[in-house]
């Protein structure tokens with residue numbers, strides 16, 4: 001994946017790049033998050049796993065500053081967010097979408113790079129140069145997701161939040177996606193991503209956080225999760241089996 | 253923010269159906285309404301009851317106007333149906349046989365003659381309109397106004413000829429025929445000359461002083477045309493119509509029809525576009541991305557209202573220009589009606605934004621837009637006298653909180669000098685724009 005040549009200054013220093021303390025959030029009286037603590041260290045890759053409705057999207061959007069928590073606090077800056085569902089104008093072309101967001105980010109002072117140049121770079125990054133004129137609505141889901149992610153990368157964030165980034169991508173595209181995300185990580189960007197693909201979590205994340213019913217119930221490496229299940233007398237095997245056993249053991 | 257507007261215009265350009273509708277809609281409407289308005293012209297029937305003795309000459313100043321001549325003028329523009337009495341004429345209106353009745357009173361001749369006397373009285377004719385039919389009565393008002401205009405023009409011409417003759421007589425002097433007797437009138441100018449000639453011949457003293465005053469008076473009077481004052485005011489509008497049904501400063505029918513057509517088109521185009529376009533931001537998920545540090549909710553709102561104002565204004569302008577091919581539009585008043593279009597478009601846009609922000613879904617927003625716009629606009633057209641006072645108040649309230657009626661008032665006021673005042677509806681629209689803008693902003697919090 002040598003073609004991803006993002007110019008970035010690696011971050012140095014210790015401490016979390018992004019942290020949430022005791023974050024709670026309710027929707028119409030229903031608790032989506034109940035006092036969650038979460039942090040991403042500088043240059044760290046964290047996977048967020050948990051059942052549907054566990055609160056992953058809610059947590060990520062609060063971390064991204066898009067939603068306000070009811071209580072608790074979030075610290076960190078230079079955070080970019082790639083939404084679960086592609087946030088793109090389907091009637092506009094790939095280039096037009098990229099150009100719009102490049103201009104908005106430029107005007108908002110999030111990047112000093114000239115919008116046209118940014119678009120050229122992003123088209124190269126996503127490998128969609130030959131489809132630049134196509135309307136986004138005519139692209140496959142995977143290609144839409146690539147444009148979606150490219151927009152999140154524009155500002156050169158120090159923390160990148162990806163909500164189920166690889167949904168709908170074929171294995172080759174998934175590998176390609178992780179190729180350039182890890183490229184960013186290599187240059188100092190921290191990444192937190194949610195996924196239902198446990199294998200993906202194990203393969204790319206240094207640390208796994210399990211969320212269930214609005215609570216953070218585990219944080220550690222994949223091996224630590226397996227061990228925790230084995231200690232409780234649960235089944236040994238792949239991570240997915242351990243993950244399910246871990247959830248069941250806690251009533252989820 | 254300009255990027256947001258540019259993006260919306262790009263999206264519009266990419267939506268062939270929407271774009272075609274936006275261009276074709278005003279053109280088709282203009283054609284339809286234009287044809288309908290030009291065809292409607294000769295369908296109005298007016299019952300005429302002439303109580304004035306037939307063939308009575310209305311002589312003054314040597315000029316004569318026949319009563320029949322006035323009638324011919326009145327009936328030149330519409331089909332007249334002769335009625336035998338006032339009651340008969342009323343019946344014709346009630347039954348719908350005629351859209352209006354014109355009653356020429358017995359003493360019209362006397363009153364017209366009095367215009368040329370020192371005690372002018374206003375000649376009046378009575379007009380009976382069927383008040384239960386707002387559009388019809390507007391049609392009739394318009395036609396009768398035109399007829400009266402022509403009759404007045406004729407009278408004014410004759411009267412001013414008479415007036416001029418009187419004036420000349422008083423100023424220059426000459427022969428005057430009074431009840432068959434020739435009277436010599438000296439005239440002010442000649443009086444002044446004669447007096448001036450006499451003045452130096454008199455010995456200084458009271459008599460000479462008196463004479464000097466007379467000379468000055470004659471001079472002053474000659475210069476002053478005010479003597480003809482009552483006559484001259486009478487000729488500006490000799491016949492006054494006493495309308496039995498009077499609408500409050502109703503614009504003429506053509507203007508009203510243009511106003512309704514343009515206001516409807518403006519409303520639908522703008523509300524649908526803005527409501528749909530704002531809801532699309534949510535549907536495309538773009539709203540969260542945009543508000544994640546790129547632009548504020550307020551900026552998104554302003555760009556949407558801007559989009560609706562620009563597009564609505566252009567569509568209304570195409571429509572109005574198209575209508576201009578069929579009916580007279582006062583291009584000289586363009587600054588006024590352009591203002592009306594802009595303010596109306598802005599108010600509808602703000603309303604559309606509130607709707608789109610509340611609906612959050614393109615389909616729901618579009619449906620709600622149609623379901624709200626149509627009845628509210630139609631309600632605004634219900635004539636006050638067609639319903640009871642309670643319903644009337646309710647209708648007025650609904651009309652006041654929706655931009656349709658003020659837009660209609662502003663457009664008709666902009667088109668026609670005699671229409672409703674322009675500034676009040678414009679102020680009303682500004683208030684509505686602000687109110688709906690605030691509502692939309694509030695709804696965007698939970699978008």
Ligand SMILES: Nc1ncnc2c1ncn2[C@@H]1O[C@H](COP(=O)(O)OP(=O)(O)OP(=O)(O)O)[C@@H](O)[C@H]1O
Pocket residue numbers: 027028031032050051052053054055056057058059
């Ligand atoms: N805008 C909202 N309005 C009401 N309830 C919401 C809203 N967003 C999330 N919720 C609720 O909050 C809870 C957590 O939702 P969230 O989307 O964070 O889950 P998730 O872990 O991302 O699920 P998934 O794996 O399906 O994406 C769910 O019960 C959901 O119904």
Ligand SMILES: [Mg+2]
Pocket residue numbers: 056057058084163
């Ligand atoms: Mg989710």
